[in-house]
Structure formats: C-alpha cells, structure tokens
Amino acid sequence: MNTPFDHRQIRRAFSRSAASYDAAAALQHEVEKRLLESLDYLGERQPQVLLDVGSGPAHAAAALRKRWPRAQVVAIDMALPMLRQARKQAGWWKPFARVCADARELPIAAGSVDVLFSNLCLQWVDDLPAVFAGFRRVLKPGGLLLCSTFGPETLIELREAFAQADSVPHVSRFPPIAQFGDALVIAGFRDPVLDRDRFDLTYPDLTALMRELRAMGATNALQSRRHTLTGRARFAAASAAYEPLRRADGRLPSTWEVIYAHAWAPPPGAPIRGQGEEVAAVPLSSIRIRRRE
Numbered sequence: 001m002n003t004p005f006d007h008r009q010i011r012r013a014f015s016r017s018a019a020s021y022d023a024a025a026a027l028q029h030e031v032e033k034r035l036l037e038s039l040d041y042l043g044e045r046q047p048q049v050l051l052d053v054g055s056g057p058a059h060a061a062a063a064l065r066k067r068w069p070r071a072q073v074v075a076i077d078m079a080l081p082m083l084r085q086a087r088k089q090a091g092w093w094k095p096f097a098r099v100c101a102d103a104r105e106l107p108i109a110a111g112s113v114d115v116l117f118s119n120l121c122l123q124w125v126d127d128l129p130a131v132f133a134g135f136r137r138v139l140k141p142g143g144l145l146l147c148s149t150f151g152p153e154t155l156i157e158l159r160e161a162f163a164q165a166d167s168v169p170h171v172s173r174f175p176p177i178a179q180f181g182d183a184l185v186i187a188g189f190r191d192p193v194l195d196r197d198r199f200d201l202t203y204p205d206l207t208a209l210m211r212e213l214r215a216m217g218a219t220n221a222l223q224s225r226r227h228t229l230t231g232r233a234r235f236a237a238a239s240a241a242y243e244p245l246r247r248a249d250g251r252l253p254s255t256w257e258v259i260y261a262h263a264w265a266p267p268p269g270a271p272i273r274g275q276g277e278e279v280a281a282v283p284l285s286s287i288r289i290r291r292r293e
Contacts, residue, residue, distance in 0.1 A: 003126050003127075004126050004172075007078075007102070007124075009219075010078070010124050010217075011078050011079055013217040013218075013219045014056075014077075014078070014079035014081075014082055014217035015079040015080065015081045015082070015217075016081075016217065017214065017215055017216055017217035018057070018079060018081035018082045018084065018085050018217075019081075019085070020215040020216075021056060021057060021082070021085070021215065021216055021217060022057055022085075023215065024212050024215035024216045025056075025216050027199060027201065027256060028056070028119070028120050028216070029059065030199075031119060031120055031148055031197070031258050031260075032059060032060050032119045032120075034197070034260065035060075035117070035119050035146055035147075035148050035260055036060060036063055036117075038146050038260070038262050039064075039067070039115070039146070041144065041262060042115070042144060045114075046068065046070075046071075047068060047071055047114030047115045047144075048071055048072065048114055049071065049072045049074070049112055049113045049114050049115075050064045050068070050071055050072070050073045050074070050113070050114060050115040050116075050117065051073075051074050051076060051106075051108065051113050051115070051116045051117065051138070052064065052073065052074070052075045052076065052117050052118075052119075053076045053103050053106070053116060053117070053118040053121060053135075054076070054077060054078075054103055054118050054119065054120070054121025054122075054124075055075035055076055055077045055082070055083075055086060055098075056077060056082050056085075056086075057082055057085040057086050057088070057089065058075040058077075058082075058083070058085075058086030058089045058096070058098070059089060060117055060119055061073050061074070061075035061086065061089065061096050062089035062096070064096075064115070064117065065095070065096045071114075072096075072097070073096035073097070074096065074097040074098075074099055074108075075096055075097070075098045075099070076098075076099045076100075076101050076103070076106065077098075077100065077101075078100065078101065078102045078103070079100075079217075080100045083098040083099075083100055086098050103118065103121055103122070103125065103131060103134075104125065104127075104130070104131055104134065105134070106134055106135075106137075106138055108138040109138070110137050110138060111137075111138070111139070111140050111141070111268075112138060112140065113138045113139050113140060113143055114139075114140055114143050114144070115143065115144045115145075115146065116135050116138065116139055116143065116144070116145050116146070116147075117146045117147070118135075118145075118146070118147040118148070119147070119148050120148055120149065120150065120258075121147075121149075122147060122148075122149040123149045123150045123154075123172065123174050123175075128175060128179070128180065128183035129183045129186045129187050132145075132183050132184055132186075132187035132189065133187045133188070135147075135187070136187050136188055136189060136265050136266070139265035140265065141265055141266065141267045141268055142264055142265060142267075143264070143265040144262065144263075144264060144265075145184075145189060145261070145262060145263050145264070145265065146260075146261075146262050147260075147261050147262075148258055148259060148260045148261070149174065149175070149180060149258075149259050150174045150256065150257060150258060150259070151174055151175070151176060151177060151180075151196065151257035151258065151259045152173065152174050152175070152176050152257065153198065153255050153256075153257035154174050154255065154256050154257045154258075155171050155254065155255065155256070156255050157242060157245055157252075157253060157254060157255060158171055158206075158209065158242070158254065159171035159173075160241070161206070161238045161239070161241040161242040162234075162238045162241075164237065164238070164241040165234045165235075165237035165238040165240075165241060166234050166237075166238070174257075177194055177196055177259050180194065180259050180261060181194050181261070184261060184263050188265075188266050188270050188271060189263035189264065189265065189266065190263060190264045190265070190266050191263060191264055192261055192262070192263035193261065193262055193263070194259060194260065194261045195259070195260040195261070196257065196258070196259055196260070197257070197258045197260070198255065198256070198257050198258075199255075199256040199257075199258065200253055200254070200255060200256075201253075201254045201256060202247065202249075202251035202252060202253055202254065203251060203252050203254060204250070204251060204252070205239070205252060206235075206238065206239045206242050206252065207239075209252070209254055
C-alpha cells in the first residue's frame, strides 16, 4: 500500500525516545490535560471499558483508571518501549492493561468500548477515514471518541526554513481542521465538535528545537525523506533561513496548532460513508467548531 509515512521509522523513533519522551513532551502533556477535560461530556455515565490509543507512557490511561477505578482501561501503543515506560504509571494500586498494537488495526472486539481516547497520535496516520472507521468499529453505540492531532500551522517555520535549504521535505503536512472533521463524519460519527488551540513556543536556536523533537520521537518519518544525514551545509542553510524570525528576546519561535475533537459512535447499522454507494462531501459549515487562541 502506498503511504506517505514509513511506519517502521515511526515505531523506531518512538521506541528510541521512550526514556526521554516525558521530559521533552511538555506540550503533549498540556494538550492531554485539556483533552481529558472533555470527559465531562459523559456526565454521570460510568464507562466500563476505555482505550488510550497511541498512549506513549500512558499518563492518560492512568488518569482514566484513577477517575473510574472499576473500569477496564487499556493503553495501546505501537512502540513496545513506550509501554514498558507505561508500567511506571500502572502500579499495583491502579493497574491497567498494555497492548502493543497499531492505531490503524486495533485488536479489540467490535462494539466493546465505551470511551476511546487518543492524544496527538493521529498526525502519523495518512488515511483518517479508515482509522476513524476502525475506532467506530470498537466503540459501543453511543460511545465517546476524544482525540487530538496537530494542524497545518504546526512547525510551519521549520518547514519553510528547511524548504529553503533542501528540496526534500523535512516536516509532515498535517490535515486542516475541515479535513479532520470530514473524516469523522465520513466514518459515521455523530455530532462532532472541533476545537483549536495555537501554542507559540520558543527556542534558543534550531539545534535546541531539533533536539527536543528527537527526544519526543517526532522525527521525519516521510517515505520521501532523505535517507542519509541532513549534513552540516543543509542544516546551516536551514538555520540561516530561520534566523530572520528571531525575536527581540533572542529566541526563535515555533508554532504548534492543535485540533481537538469529540464525537459519538452511531447506532448499529448506520452506514460508513465512502464504503459502498453512500459517498458525501461534508461542508465545514455542518461541523461545529470552537476556537481558542
């Protein structure tokens, strides 16, 4: 199957970064905290089975287990070393299951899950409708999907700086909020609500930014990437292209756009659009969007 991502490289990168991830992932933890707040949409419901998909070291799975101590919580990640780190969150007093699997092929029974939580995992997925169809498959009718991903403004400064230094892409192109919402509706989810944050982080230099990305496992995993080292000349050229953006405080800016969504699994038998005769183009105006800057 032709795909823009090298999923073996994604697994290798996150496996290598398992020990350093937590210290570098301050933004990911903040987004996770905001996404967890959306659990309030459940009201007084008492979910029985909850998945944390793309769990990393599974802080969210631990939070879910703490909130619903009688529920079954499963942390799923494609990088086994991440799940070994997750063991630290799953002490004897709040255990949860850990499963090494790909978000694109969840080894979970159909209609068995009350809540599927996925924080900043879906930017590594190229076929969003297919993945959302898989999420819908495992959710019970009326089950809640909570997810987040990076939007197209993410790392735009880095993308443009490297574009001036190299003809080969160094930064993935992330889906816009309209495409993300369309994919939810195409997969059959009901009442999707989308939200958007923009975070502006700063770094002393390009080296510091690249070091942080490596520590988080967020390296270039495009199939079209250069399969050799970037080289000093190209890196110096990218650094020079980035330099005019330096702020008055002497630091370089880095934009991170985050898209959040929650939606509900439909009743049994509802069609998945795009599979069979029901195909639809979903206008952005039909999807409720809240924006936070």
